[in-house]
Amino acid sequence: xxxxxxxxxxxxxxxxxxxxxxxxxxxxxxxxxxxxxxxxxxxxxxxxxxxxxxxxxxxxxxxxxxxxxxxxxxxxxxxxxxxxxxxxxxxxxxxxxxxxxxxxxxxxxxxxxxxxxxxxxxx
Amino acid sequence: xxxxxxxxxxxxxxxxxxxxxxxxxxxxxxxxxxxxxxxxxxxxxxxxxxxxxxxxxxxxxxxxxxxxxxxxxxxxxxxxxxxxxxxxxxxxxxxxxxxxxxxxxxxxxxxxxxxxxxxxxxxxxxxxxxxxxxxxxxxxxxxxxxxxxxxxxxxxxxxxxxxxxxxxxxxxxxxxxxxxxxxxxxxxxxxxxxxxxxxxxxxxxxxxxxxxxxxxxxxxxxxxxxxxxxxxxxxxxxxxxxxxxxxxxxxxxxxxxxxxxxxxxxxxxxxxxxxxxxxxxxxxxxxxxxxxxxxxxxxxxxxxxxxxxxxxxxxxxxxxxxxxxxxxxxxxxxxxxxxxxxxxxxxxxxxxxxxxxxxxxxxxxxxxxxxxxxxxxxxxxxxxxxxxxxxxxxxxxxxxxxxxxxx
Numbered sequence: 001x002x003x004x005x006x007x008x009x010x011x012x013x014x015x016x017x018x019x020x021x022x023x024x025x026x027x028x029x030x031x032x033x034x035x036x037x038x039x040x041x042x043x044x045x046x047x048x049x050x051x052x053x054x055x056x057x058x059x060x061x062x063x064x065x066x067x068x069x070x071x072x073x074x075x076x077x078x079x080x081x082x083x084x085x086x087x088x089x090x091x092x093x094x095x096x097x098x099x100x101x102x103x104x105x106x107x108x109x110x111x112x113x114x115x116x117x118x119x120x121x122x123x
Numbered sequence: 124x125x126x127x128x129x130x131x132x133x134x135x136x137x138x139x140x141x142x143x144x145x146x147x148x149x150x151x152x153x154x155x156x157x158x159x160x161x162x163x164x165x166x167x168x169x170x171x172x173x174x175x176x177x178x179x180x181x182x183x184x185x186x187x188x189x190x191x192x193x194x195x196x197x198x199x200x201x202x203x204x205x206x207x208x209x210x211x212x213x214x215x216x217x218x219x220x221x222x223x224x225x226x227x228x229x230x231x232x233x234x235x236x237x238x239x240x241x242x243x244x245x246x247x248x249x250x251x252x253x254x255x256x257x258x259x260x261x262x263x264x265x266x267x268x269x270x271x272x273x274x275x276x277x278x279x280x281x282x283x284x285x286x287x288x289x290x291x292x293x294x295x296x297x298x299x300x301x302x303x304x305x306x307x308x309x310x311x312x313x314x315x316x317x318x319x320x321x322x323x324x325x326x327x328x329x330x331x332x333x334x335x336x337x338x339x340x341x342x343x344x345x346x347x348x349x350x351x352x353x354x355x356x357x358x359x360x361x362x363x364x365x366x367x368x369x370x371x372x373x374x375x376x377x378x379x380x381x382x383x384x385x386x387x388x389x390x391x392x393x394x395x396x397x398x399x400x401x402x403x404x405x406x407x408x409x410x411x412x413x414x415x416x417x418x419x420x421x422x423x424x425x426x427x428x429x430x431x432x433x434x435x436x437x438x439x440x441x442x443x444x445x446x447x448x449x450x451x452x453x454x455x456x457x458x459x460x461x462x463x464x465x466x467x468x469x470x471x472x473x474x475x476x477x478x479x480x481x482x483x484x485x486x487x488x489x490x491x492x493x494x495x496x497x498x499x500x501x502x503x504x505x506x507x508x509x510x511x512x513x514x515x516x517x518x519x520x521x522x523x524x525x526x527x528x529x530x
Contacts, residue, residue, distance in 0.1 A: 050200070054196060054199060057196075057254065057256065057257040058196065058253055058254050058255060058257075059254065060218070060254070060257075061217045061218035061219075061254035061257045061258070061259045062217040062218040062219035062221060062257065062259075063217070063219065063221065064219055065218055065219065066257075116200075118199060118200075118223065118256050118257060119223055119224070121199075121200055121203045122203055122204075122205050122223070122224045122256070123203050123204050123205060
């Protein structure tokens, strides 16, 4: 009987661990979309992603507007639609088109918005 | 109200009174509405004046706040403390009208007005060109100074009452002008009747006296009938003459009140009208108990005569008139054409007649009503179209005599 209880407990623990693990993987995967596709390139730029967020915020104001503008730019980057200064673009040029699909792009942008959102940080 | 001062035309008909009241009501409503509108315009202008004063101050506060937001935007996220001031509260909203941060006490904001009152606060909104921290709308909030409000309301009340008084004076002036043609026409008719009455007295008296004096025993039957008709016609004209005399002369004279034996008076007047009633083959049925009343006998006679005369005039051929006299009231009941319900209330108006087939000036019942009102009696009319009319006059207890009182 005791053996049975121990076996069932072990099985349940294993199951819970497996579920937690899979959620973490999913979470990491989400973050990875942003981290793997955005950070590596921006890491070498003098303007951080935070600075760029503030530029976007200053230009587009609202969440939906900002996200839509950013998505449009990432899919079709143009000098005219960039929020960066001419000096910056002259030096580093405009980025290449994104290779992410719409869903991945939305995920990455959402992570980016949540990461730098000012609303929760203002005191 | 205005016409009553003139005794010659003090009997404004109820339709004229109601026209006057309607005009006054309309005038009052219009005057009040105009004043209300003026009050609203004045209030709005004072509010706008207050806003324009506050706007200058709030614009300056807003510029200061924008500078602070610009700095915060620049140093964000190393600095995250939202800029606050002792002078005002503020809030920022993004282009999608979603709140970013707020220190407003009253969070009921309006994006479409530059400056407005919200509860006991004034809100001012500045639209930003550069969306620092994502802010498109910057709201500033200050406490409202209520002094302008109490001053404005006091001014509105004082000026409103003054204007209403002035307009009321103008209104009375206009009513005078409006009533003048009506007064003139009534006066003209009264003067005409007065002048005509003077000319009727002598011929009527002469006719009636001579008819009484004529010896009918020596007349042939044909002439007797003719004389009978002359007598009826002369009595009709005499009755009309007495009404007109009362209306134009006696009405304004001092009453000579005395105890009247109503039973006797009714019997006399019925006898007087018997010939007239006979012309239509109308029969009198009398149910008279003793009753006495303290009144002017000429006036009471006018009341009885007019009621009996009307009962004959508007009766059917071979009809009946029943007169019931009790201590506290009398009823004159006819079996005539009756009156429509809608016209019952108008029968006491001067120059009003039941129909145009019968002659007369339409003054008889008006005289009855004026006497009834003068002595505080009560008159009521019940009529069924085609069946007849009952007119009931109730006496005041104070004016009724005891059964044996006959002084």
